[in-house]
Amino acid sequence: MSAGRPFEPEPAGQDLAAATRWLTTTGGLDLAGPLTGRLIAGGKSNLTFEVTDGERTWVLRRPPRGHVQATAHDMGREYTVMSALHGTDVPVPAMHAHCTDDDVLGAPFYLMERVDGTPYRTAAQLEPLGAGRTAAITGRMVDVLAALHHVDPAAVGLAEFGRPEGFLERQVRRWTRQLEGSRDRDLPGADELAAELAAAVPTTDRAAIVHGDYRLDNLLVGPDDEVAAVVDWEMATLGDPMTDLALLLVYDRLARLDLGGQERSVSDASLAPGYPDPDEVQRRYAAAGHDLDDLRWHLGLGFFKLAVILEGIHYRHIQGQTVGDGFEGIGQATVPLLATGLDALHGTD
Incomplete structure (x- = not known):
């Protein structure tokens, strides 16, 4: 949270008076007064306000x-x-x-509960907790x-939330299209x-609710060290759960x-003492009753997906269409991610 930043009627140019009118009429909320707000720092995608x-x-x-992009930033999907x-x-x-x-x-928007919790993003945040915590x-x-x-998607009313059949093929096509939609320069390896991803899509019948961007800083961790909430569901769908684990x-x-000098723009939480290594993550996930098939292909897709996301932010x-700090030079990470994706796919990483 952006603690200390004052609440305003129009944070980052958002007309909260208009939001107040909609929420108290069409939205059916009983508000005590007009909304004020502040931008929550750290987002490079959707804009999030308290x-x-x-x-x-x-x-x-x-x-x-x-x-x-036409398929990105879907508020209805998150909601x-x-x-x-x-x-x-x-x-x-x-x-x-x-x-x-x-x-x-x-643009569309939604209002949700404010959950108290910390989105741990850096090793510096985790280190004071100690390796055990x-x-x-x-x-x-x-x-x-x-x-x-x-x-079970059907048990929670999400049977029609996505199309598991052909999910991986569509993932490759989707991220390829998204890259083309924000590509204005040469990108070696793209x-x-x-x-290569399109030519080697695994055959799978796994189907689950997929978050699409699952990582530690998309979790709010409460004071009891339990996961208080999973957030940022804009890319959720029904599909192969291995895409979440691989990402x-x-x-x-x-x-x-080596991300071309942009290492500070990404999370380094995995460097903290006590953070599990990849083998430990895989063992714990598998112990819960899940298969780990085709991991290398999924890793290649994961690096490709992340490269496309960062290239879209760069674009x-x-x-001049981003809000906040930390965007300068972020495009320097795209090509190294593409190269690492090829290495993962080839088994040479």
């Missing part, structure tokens, strides 16, 4: 400004999956309202992922990695990669 009516506090989320998972073994905030009218804030927190991170992948392992490797930044 908002209050003077008595209660919530979190409001909306897509980033400017260049937005739907968290609404469905509330009350399961996967902790999520309670949902309060979802606005699809672009005329209110210039870090190991416990990260173990629970893996356990929650395993629990998510055991949830075409090769996309082609978690990819994120954990970033701190050890929005050079167009």
Whole structure:
């Protein structure tokens, strides 16, 4: 949270008076007064605000400004999956309202419960906890992922949330399209990695609720070191759960990669004493009753996906459409991620 930053009627240019009108009429909320808010620091994708009516506090989320891919930043998707998972073994905030009218804030948005917790992103945040507490927190991170992948989509009303058949083929096509939609420069390795992934898609019948961006700093950890909430569900769908596990392992490797000087722009939490190594993560996940098939292919896809995400942020930044700090030079990480993806796919990493 951006503690100390004052609440304002128009944080980062958002007209909260308009949001107040919509929430008290169409949204059906009983607010004590007009909303004020503040931008929550650290986001490079959707814009997230802490908002209050003077008595209660919530979190409001909306897509980033400017260049937005057609399949990205889906507020309805986040709202739907968290609404469905509330009350399961996967902790999520309670949902309060979802606005699809672009005329209110210039984009769809939703309002959810504000959950107290820390999104641990850096080794410096974890080190004071000690190796034992870090190991416990990260173990629970893996356990929650395993629990998510055991949830029956039909039992929580998500049977039509995605199309598991052909999921991996569509993932390759989707991220290839997204890269082309924000590509304005030569990216060595991009075409090769996309082609090799497309040519070797695994055959699988696994189908689960997939988070799509699961990592430690997308969890809010409470004062009891339990996972209080899983957030940032904009890429959730039904598909192969190995994509989540592989992307978690990819994120954990970033701190050890040469990313063209952009190492500080990614999480280095995996360097903290007590953080499990990749083999430990895989063992704990498998012990919960999950298979680990085709991991190398999924790692290649994970690096490709992350490269595309960072390239999209880079593109929005050079167009002057990002909000906040920390975007300068982020595009320098794209090519190293593509190269590492090829190495993972070939088994030479």
